[in-house]
Amino acid sequence: xxxxxxxxxxxxxxxxxxxxxxxxxxxxxxxxxxxxxxxxxxxxxxxxxxxxxxxxxxxxxxxxxxxxxxxxxxxxxxxxxxxxxxxxxxxxxxxxxxxxxxxxxxxxxxxxxxxxxxxxxxxxxxxxxxxxxxxxxxxxxxxxxxxxxxxxxxxxxxxxxxxxxxxxxxxxxxxxxxxxxxxxxxxxxxxxxxxxxxxxxxxxxxxxxxxxxxxxxxxxxxxxxxxxxxxxxxxxxxxxxxxxxxxxxxxxxxxx
Numbered sequence: 442x443x444x445x446x447x448x449x450x451x452x453x454x455x456x457x458x459x460x461x462x463x464x465x466x467x468x469x470x471x472x473x474x475x476x477x478x479x480x481x482x483x484x485x486x487x488x489x490x491x492x493x494x495x496x497x498x499x500x501x502x503x504x505x506x507x508x509x510x511x512x513x514x515x516x517x518x519x520x521x522x523x524x525x526x527x528x529x530x531x532x533x534x535x536x537x538x539x540x541x542x543x544x545x546x547x548x549x550x551x552x553x554x555x556x557x558x559x560x561x562x563x564x565x566x567x568x569x570x571x572x573x574x575x576x577x578x579x580x581x582x583x584x585x586x587x588x589x590x591x592x593x594x595x596x597x598x599x600x601x602x603x604x605x606x607x608x609x610x611x612x613x614x615x616x617x618x619x620x621x622x623x624x625x626x627x628x629x630x631x632x633x634x635x636x637x638x639x640x641x642x643x644x645x646x647x648x649x650x651x652x653x654x655x656x657x658x659x660x661x662x663x664x665x666x667x668x669x670x671x672x673x674x675x676x677x678x679x680x681x682x683x684x685x686x687x688x689x690x691x692x693x694x695x696x697x
Contacts (some may be wrong), residue, residue, distance in 0.1 A: 590622030
C-alpha cells in the first residue's frame, strides 16, 4: 500500500472516531517496513493539519475535531517508541508551545524528531510562565529554544519572552525557533518578534536548524509605528542655565 493510500485510509478512521482501526492500520504499515519517522512526517503531521484546516473552514464540528486530534496524538505517542535513535550529538533543545491539543501535538512531534536525531530534548508544553522558562534556560543552557504553534492572542507574550531572553544576555548563542500555528498564517511575524529562525513544520525545523548552526542576531529595528528616540551627544547637552544666559545675551545684542 502506498503511503498516500495509508494517509487517506487513516483520515477515514480519524473522522469516524475509530481508534482501534487507526491503530491497526499504523501497526500494519510498520510491519510492512515503513519507518516510524516517515509515518510521523507523511501521515500523522499532515492529518493534524488537515483536521485543523477542515475545522477552521467549518467542514467538521468541534466534536469531530477533538476526537480526531486525540486519536492522532495517541498514535504519535505509540510511534515515538519505534523511532530510531542517532548517537547523542551534544546539542540541546527546549520546546514550548501554545495552548491547545493541536499545539501540544505539533510540539511533541517536533521534540520526538529532534530527539531521534541525537538531540537532548526537554518538552515543557504549554501554559508555563515566562519567568519559569527563563529559569529552565539557565539550568539546561539549550542551543535552541523552540516555540511551537501559539495563538494570535498569545503573540505579545511570546514577544515579551524573546525580549527578556535577549535583555538578560546570558543566552547570546542560543537560537530561538518559532514554528507552526499563527507563524504559518502571518507572514513576517517571526521577524517582527525578532525570532532567529522560522519553520512551518517539524521536518523543516530540523533542516533549518542544521542549515543555520550559528546564530546571526537580527538588527534592533524600531517597531512599526514607533520612532526610536535619538539621544543627544555629550557635546550637544547644555545646562538649562547656560541656555537661558545665551538667549539673554543674544536679545541684548539684537537691541543694540
